[in-house]
Amino acid sequence: EVSVVYYRAGYAPEDYPTDVEWNARLMLEKSAAIKCPSVAYQLVGAKKVQQALARPGAVERFLEPSESELLRTCFAGLWGLGPGEDDKEIMDKVMADPTLYVMKPQREGGGYNFYGQDVATKLKELSFEERGAYILMQRILPKSQAAILTRMGVPTVGECVSEFGFFACFVGDATTTHLSEHGGHLVRSKLEGVDEGGVAAGYAV
Numbered sequence: 420e421v422s423v424v425y426y427r428a429g430y431a432p433e434d435y436p437t438d439v440e441w442n443a444r445l446m447l448e449k450s451a452a453i454k455c456p457s458v459a460y461q462l463v464g465a466k467k468v469q470q471a472l473a474r475p476g477a478v479e480r481f482l483e484p485s486e487s488e489l490l491r492t493c494f495a496g497l498w499g500l501g502p503g504e505d506d507k508e509i510m511d512k513v514m515a516d517p518t519l520y521v522m523k524p525q526r527e528g529g530g531y532n533f534y535g536q537d538v539a540t541k542l543k544e545l546s547f548e549e550r551g552a553y554i555l556m557q558r559i560l561p562k563s564q565a566a567i568l569t570r571m572g573v574p575t576v577g578e579c580v581s582e583f584g585f586f587a588c589f590v591g592d593a594t595t596t597h598l599s600e601h602g603g604h605l606v607r608s609k610l611e612g613v614d615e616g617g618v619a620a621g622y623a624v
Contacts, residue, residue, distance in 0.1 A: 466523050501553075518535050518536075522554070535614075566579040582623075
């Protein structure tokens with residue numbers, strides 16, 4: 420019996436071109452193996468779920484009021500688009516100054532986002548229904564600092580910006596959480612002016 424399933428793929432739509440792939444995923448999800456990630460844990464990272472968690476009252480279901488208030492001071496703005504969303508106001512703001520926003524699809528990894536003027540251009544190309552595949556996010560503009568980035572033994576010197584992220588360890592099932600704790604952190608740095616930030620995609624170190 421398989422004890423652990425680790426998904427190196429399975430995060431993009433093209434990973435499931437036929438019912439064969441969907442049925443394989445269903446078989447794994449229904450098995451007793453530990454899934455990394457399970458379908459529920461994978462969906463938590465989806466942009467639409469992040470948008471839902473940012474809505475008033477969502478995180479308050481899981482945290483004390485003081486903790487929720489503190490956490491919300493770190494939230495960037497998130498807006499849904501297309502069917503089921505009242506997006507006229509945010510669309511007007513984006514068209515007025517698209518440099519303040521990032522448009523993201525329901526995808527993992529780098530290389531799929533739209534920044535700056537490309538946000539406005541892409542929105543003009545999409546139909547109302549097609550817009551529903553994306554969310555808008557307030558663009559975070561961190562302060563830059565001088566740094567040396569080394570990739571494949573080759574150093575690059577320049578003004579850089581960094582992103583601080585957390586790892587978490589979680590083991591649970593439909594009814595019980597067996598383990599949930601902080602598992603370390605990661606700092607990714609990239610040259611100022613580079614939009615994408617994925618390490619594996621080659622944008623950051």
